[in-house]
Amino acid sequence: MHPLLSIKNLSVDFIAESGFTHALKNISINVNRGEIVALVGESGSGKSVTSLSILQLLPSPPAKYSTGEIIFSENGIDATDLLKRNRYEMQDIRGNKIAMIFQEPMTSLNPVLTCGDQVMEAILLHKQVSKENAKLQTIAWFEKVKLPDPESIFKRYPHQLSGGQKQRVMIAMAMSCEPSLLICDEPTTALDVTVQKTILQLIKELQQQSNIGVIFITHDLGVVAEVADRAVVMYKGEIVEQHTVKEIFTNPKHPYTQALLACRPVNHERGKRLPVVSDFLQPADSIAQPLASISKSKNNSSSLRSSPEALLTVENLSVWFPTKKTWLGKPVSFTKAVDNVSFEVYKSETLGLVGESGCGKTTLGRALLRLIEPTTGKIMYDNLDLTSKKRDELQNLRKDIQIIFQDPYSSLNPRLTIGSAIAEPMKVHHILTNEKQRKEKVTELLEKVNLKAEHFSRYPHEFSGGQRQRIVIARALALNPSFIICDESVSALDVSVQAQVLNLINDLKKEFGFTVIFISHDLSVVRYISDRIMVMNKGKIEETGLADEIYFNPQSAYTQKLIESIPKGLIA
Numbered sequence: 001m002h003p004l005l006s007i008k009n010l011s012v013d014f015i016a017e018s019g020f021t022h023a024l025k026n027i028s029i030n031v032n033r034g035e036i037v038a039l040v041g042e043s044g045s046g047k048s049v050t051s052l053s054i055l056q057l058l059p060s061p062p063a064k065y066s067t068g069e070i071i072f073s074e075n076g077i078d079a080t081d082l083l084k085r086n087r088y089e090m091q092d093i094r095g096n097k098i099a100m101i102f103q104e105p106m107t108s109l110n111p112v113l114t115c116g117d118q119v120m121e122a123i124l125l126h127k128q129v130s131k132e133n134a135k136l137q138t139i140a141w142f143e144k145v146k147l148p149d150p151e152s153i154f155k156r157y158p159h160q161l162s163g164g165q166k167q168r169v170m171i172a173m174a175m176s177c178e179p180s181l182l183i184c185d186e187p188t189t190a191l192d193v194t195v196q197k198t199i200l201q202l203i204k205e206l207q208q209q210s211n212i213g214v215i216f217i218t219h220d221l222g223v224v225a226e227v228a229d230r231a232v233v234m235y236k237g238e239i240v241e242q243h244t245v246k247e248i249f250t251n252p253k254h255p256y257t258q259a260l261l262a263c264r265p266v267n268h269e270r271g272k273r274l275p276v277v278s279d280f281l282q283p284a285d286s287i288a289q290p291l292a293s294i295s296k297s298k299n300n301s302s303s304l305r306s307s308p309e310a311l312l313t314v315e316n317l318s319v320w321f322p323t324k325k326t327w328l329g330k331p332v333s334f335t336k337a338v339d340n341v342s343f344e345v346y347k348s349e350t351l352g353l354v355g356e357s358g359c360g361k362t363t364l365g366r367a368l369l370r371l372i373e374p375t376t377g378k379i380m381y382d383n384l385d386l387t388s389k390k391r392d393e394l395q396n397l398r399k400d401i402q403i404i405f406q407d408p409y410s411s412l413n414p415r416l417t418i419g420s421a422i423a424e425p426m427k428v429h430h431i432l433t434n435e436k437q438r439k440e441k442v443t444e445l446l447e448k449v450n451l452k453a454e455h456f457s458r459y460p461h462e463f464s465g466g467q468r469q470r471i472v473i474a475r476a477l478a479l480n481p482s483f484i485i486c487d488e489s490v491s492a493l494d495v496s497v498q499a500q501v502l503n504l505i506n507d508l509k510k511e512f513g514f515t516v517i518f519i520s521h522d523l524s525v526v527r528y529i530s531d532r533i534m535v536m537n538k539g540k541i542e543e544t545g546l547a548d549e550i551y552f553n554p555q556s557a558y559t560q561k562l563i564e565s566i567p568k569g570l571i572a
Contacts, residue, residue, distance in 0.1 A: 002073035004213040005031040005054070005181055010068030012049055015061055023049045025237045026067065031181065033076075036207060036214040038228035038245070040221065040260070042277070042494040043465065045234040047217045051183045054082060054215075055098060056090050072098070074180045096126040099174035103186035105166035109158040115169045116142075116154030119176055126177045141172040145202055163357060164195035168202070175206055182207070185217045192356040192521045193565040200227050200567075219494045221260055222567030225249060233257045255280040263499040265528030270547055271506060274499040274528075308346035311483060311515050312368070315342050317377030319360075319367050337363040339539035340377075345483075350509065350516040352530030352547065354523055354562070360539040361519045365485045368517070369401055370394055381483070399429045399479035406488035408468035412460040419456035422446075422475045429479055445474040448511075449504060466497030470504065477508065485517045490525060502529055523562055527551040535559045 012024040024046050031037050039047040052058045054070055065083055073079040074097055085093065094100075102108045110118055116138050123134040135154070142150035145168040158166055167187060174182060184203060188196040204227055207214050216228055224231050225245055232242040233256065240254040252258045259280035268274055319338040322331030338360045345351050353361050366372040368379055370386060379386040381401065386394070405411040412421055422445060423438045425431075432438050443453045449470040460468060469489060476484055486505070490498045506529065509516060520526050526533055526547070533550040535542040535558065542556040554560045 001076040002071065002079045003030040004033045004073060004076075005029075005215075006069075006071040006073075007050070007054075008069045008071065010050075010053065010070065011066040012046075012053055012058070013064045013066050015064055023063075023237050024053070027234075027237075027239050029232055029239070029242070031213045031215060033180070033213050034207075034211045035230065036204070036216055036228045038224040038231045039215060039217045039234060040219065040224055040231055041234035042219055042260075042496055044236070046237040047219075047234055048185055049237075050234075051100065051185055051215060051217055054181075054183065055094050055100060056082065056085070072181070092126075095122055095174075095179070096177045097179055098181045098183065099177065099179040100183040100185065101167075101170050101174050101187045103189055105158070105163070105170045108170060109166060111158055114155055114157055115161070119169065119173045122173050123176050137176065138172070141176050142169075144175075144206070145169075145172045146198070147172075162195075163191055164199065167191065167195075167199055171199075171202060171206070175210075178210060179212065181213045181215070183215045183217070186219070188223060189218070189220070193523070193562060193567075194356055196223070196567075197226075197565040203227065220567070221249075221264065221495065226567040233260070260495060263495045264524070265499070265502065266524040268528065270528055270530075273506070274503055276499050276503070277496040308349065310344040311347045311382060312345040313378075313380040314344070314368070315378040315380070317341050317364070317367065317379065318375045319363050319372055320375045336539045338367060338374075341536075341539075341541050343534060343541065343544065345515060345517060348509075348513055348515055349531040350518055350529055352526035352533040353517055353519045353536060354521065354526045354533060355536035355542075356521060356562075359536040361521075361536055362487055364536070365403065365487050365517060365519050368485065369398075369403055371403075396429075399425070399431075400481050401483045401485075402476040402479065402481040403485045403487060404469075404472050404476050404489045406491060408465070408472040409460060411472055412468065414460055417457045417459055418446075418463070418471050421460075422471070422478050425475065426478050431479065441478070442474075445477055448477070448508065449474045450500070464497075466493055466500060469493065469497075469501055473501075473504065473508070477512065480512065481514055483515045483517075485519065487519045488521070489518075491520060491522065498525070505529065523551060524566060535562070 007027060007029045010024055010027050014021040014023055027050065029037065039050060041047055049058065053065070070082040071079050072082050109115070116135065119138040119141065120134045123129065123137055124131070139150045139154055142153055147153045147165060147168050153161070153165070161169065188199050191199065200223065203214065218224060228245050230242065231245050231248045233240050233248070233254065235256045241248065241252070241257050248257060249261070252261055256277065259275065259277040262275045262280070263277065265274060317338055318336065318340050320334040320336050323335050324333040325331050341364065353364070355361050363372060367374050374387060377387065419439065419442050422442045426438050426441065432441060443456060446453060446455055451467065451470060463471065490501050493501060502525070518526060518529055530547045532544060533547050534544045535550065535556065537558045542558050543550065550559060551563065554563055
C-alpha cells in the first residue's frame, strides 16, 4: 500500500544569471493518512520550496526540478507522480485533493470579495453543486472552524475580520472540498499565543475527524510539540534529521537540531546570553554543552536598584478612537484602546509590555511618543511634560526617545541604501558636522549590530529579515537615545535569528545604558529580556511585577490564560 505522499530524492535548483542556487538537495519524506508531519528549520532551509513543489506552484523557470519524484496516492492503491502532471491535471488536484493554508491570510484572500463568496468559489469549482447548496456548505464550514456568527462572516470582507478569524476562513476554504492532504505553511507565526492555541487545536480536530494527512511547516519547535507526530528538520536545503517528535525533543542527534532547541529563551535564565546556531555548527567536541535550565529563584529576578529613579511617569493616560458620530460630526461612542493607565519606567530597566492583539500595547507605545495623540492623561519624561509640548517642541526630544517597529521592511525606505537610512536622522538632528564623519559613525553602528562596512551601500531588499531588524536597531541608536520602545521587534523572526537580536539588544543596553519598553505577545521572550512585566488587557493594566514573579506566579486569571496558551514544548 502506498503512503499518502512520498517525496523521493527531490532536488530543486533556481537558475539565475549568476548561476545555480541549490534550494533542495536530494530530500525524501513520507506522509501517511491520519498523520501530521512537521517540516522545521530557519528561513531559507527549504521548507516552503518543498511544499510549493508538491503543488507545482514554483515558477519554472527559474525553478528546475533536477531529480526526484513526488508520488501522491489518495486511496493507497493508485499512485501518480505530481511532477509529471500537466497544468490542467494539477488544477483538479489543487484545492480539491491537496489543499494549502498560507502564512499570511490577508495576502491569500481577495480583498474585493466577501469571505463567503471566496469559499463558495472553491466549492463550485471542484464540486457539482448548486449555488444555494454551496452557500449552505460554506456556512457549515464556518461553524466547524468556530467562527462567531457564520452568516454574518459570510457577508464580510477580509479587512473586517481579525487575524485569527481570517486564518479560520482560510482553513474553511482549504477543508471545504475535503482534501486528502493539507499543507499548512507557517499558519500561526504572527498570531497571539491564545489565538495560536485555538488554530492549532482546530487543525488537529479537523485532521482527526477527516483522517487526512497534514504537512505543517514552522520554525517554532513549541508548535511542533503541540501538533505533530513526526518532525523533519531541514537545514540549507537538506534533511538533517527526521524522527518522532518525542525523540527529536528528548534526544536530538544533529548539532543543528540541538541548536534550534537551545536557542529558545525559555531554556535560559533571564538576561543570560542565548546560544546561536553558529555556536553549535562547530567540530563535535564543541557542541556537547548541556542546555541551561530555567532558574525560578528570585535572586535573578531583577537588575533594578533598591530605590530606582523613574525616567518615564504615565498618569491616567487614555487613547479613545471615535466609532460613531452624529450627522454634525460629534463622537457619540468610542473604542477605548488605552483606558486610564498609570505606570512608571525606571532608568536603565527593560519593562516588558505583554498582551493579545487588540489589547492596546502598540497604541500605548505610540501614544508615549505622541505618534498618536492621547485623549487624556499626562506623560512625564525626565521631568518634562510631553503632553503639553507642541509638535515643533517635540522635535528636539525625538532624538532621546526612539522606536523600533515590528516590520523593519515597511519602516525602511526601499529607495534609500541602508547607509543613507541610518545617516538620515543624524542629518535631521545636526549630529556631526559632515558626510565623512556620519559615514564613519554609520559604519561603526553597522559593526556594532554584527553587519559589515560593505553593507553601507546595499538596499533593504538585499537583506534577510533578521539583518533588516538589526539595521533598524542601528538607525535607532544613531541618535544615542536614552529611551527605546521595541514594538514586537522579534515576533516574526526565526528562533535562531530571534536569539541573535535579543543578545544584541542586551549587549547594546549594557554598552549605551538606555531604557527599554519591550512590547510583545510572547511571554517567554518578555520574561527572558525584561526586568519587570506589565500585562495589558482591553486597554487596561491587568498586573505589573518582576519578570520571574509574573511568569512563574501570575495573579491575574488573564495572565494565567496567556501562560497556559504557550505551546507545551516551550515550557521546560
